[in-house]
Amino acid sequence: ILNVEQSPQSLHVQEGDSTNFTCSFPSSNFYALHWYRWETAKSPEALFVMTLNGDEKKKGRISATLNTKEGYSYLYIKGSQPEDSATYLCAFINGDDKIIFGKGTRLHILP
Amino acid sequence: GAVVSQHPSRVICKSGTSVKIECRSLDFQATTMFWYRQFPKQSLMLMATSNEGSKATYEQGVEKDKFLINHASLTLSTLTVTSAHPEDSSFYICSAIYGQGYDTQYFGPGTRLTVL
Numbered sequence: 001i002l003n004v005e006q007s008p009q010s011l012h013v014q015e016g017d018s019t020n021f022t023c024s025f026p027s028s029n030f031y032a033l034h035w036y037r038w039e040t041a042k043s044p045e046a047l048f049v050m051t052l053n054g055d056e057k058k059k060g061r062i063s064a065t066l067n068t069k070e071g072y073s074y075l076y077i078k079g080s081q082p083e084d085s086a087t088y089l090c091a092f093i094n095g096d097d098k099i100i101f102g103k104g105t106r107l108h109i110l111p
Numbered sequence: 112g113a114v115v116s117q118h119p120s121r122v123i124c125k126s127g128t129s130v131k132i133e134c135r136s137l138d139f140q141a142t143t144m145f146w147y148r149q150f151p152k153q154s155l156m157l158m159a160t161s162n163e164g165s166k167a168t169y170e171q172g173v174e175k176d177k178f179l180i181n182h183a184s185l186t187l188s189t190l191t192v193t194s195a196h197p198e199d200s201s202f203y204i205c206s207a208i209y210g211q212g213y214d215t216q217y218f219g220p221g222t223r224l225t226v227l
Binding site: 041091101103104 | 204
C-alpha cells in the first residue's frame with residue numbers, strides 16, 4: 001500500500017515566525033513530488049514540482065527540499081504572513097503513474 | 112493563466128438521480144484531466160484519469176459504470192455520478208495538465224455533492 005504522510009496535521013504559527021513541515025513518501029519507484037497550497041474556498045495552487053534527489057526550490061518566502069532516498073520532503077516558510085494561512089498538500093507520483101496525496105498540513109498564522 | 116473551472120460548485124440531489132459535474136480548462140488545452148474525491152478529513156483520492164478522445168482509466172475500487180467520465184474535447188471533461196446514493200456524498204474536484212508526463216496540476220474549485 002502506497003502511503004503518503006504529512007506532519008503535523010495542523011500548525012499554529014505566530015506572524016513573523018518561520019516554520020516547516022514534512023511530507024513522507026515511499027522511497028522506491030519515485031517519479032515526482034508536488035507541493036500545493038489550498039486556501040479555503042479556492043482551488044489548490046501549485047507551489048513546486050520536484051523530481052531530483054537533493055532538489056531545493058524556492059518561491060519568495062517559501063522553499064522546499066527533497067530527499068528521495070529516505071522518502072521525505074520539507075516545506076519551509078520564512079517570516080510567516082497571514083496570507084500563508086492555508087492547507088499545504090503534497091502529492092507523490094511513482095513510476096507507475098500512481099498519484100497519492102497526503103492529508104495536508106493545515107497552517108494557521110496568528111496575528 | 113492556467114485556470115480551471117468546475118460547475119456546479121454545490122449540488123443537492125435525491126437518492127437515485129444522476130448528477131453531472133463539468134470541468135473546463137479556460138485558457139489552455141488539457142492533455143489530461145484527473146478526477147478526485149475527498150471525504151471529510153481524508154486526502155484527495157484519485158478516481159480516474161482521462162485523456163481527450165479516449166476512455167478514462169479508473170483507479171482500483173472505482174466503479175466505471177457508476178462514475179461516468181467523458182472527455183469530449185481538450186478543454187472539457189465531465190463526471191456523471193449515476194444513480195447517486197447518500198454514500199456518494201463527497202467533495203469532487205478535477206485537475207488538468209498540459210504537456211507530457213505528470214507536470215503541475217491545475218485544479219478546479221471543486222463540487223460539494225450531497226445526496227439525500
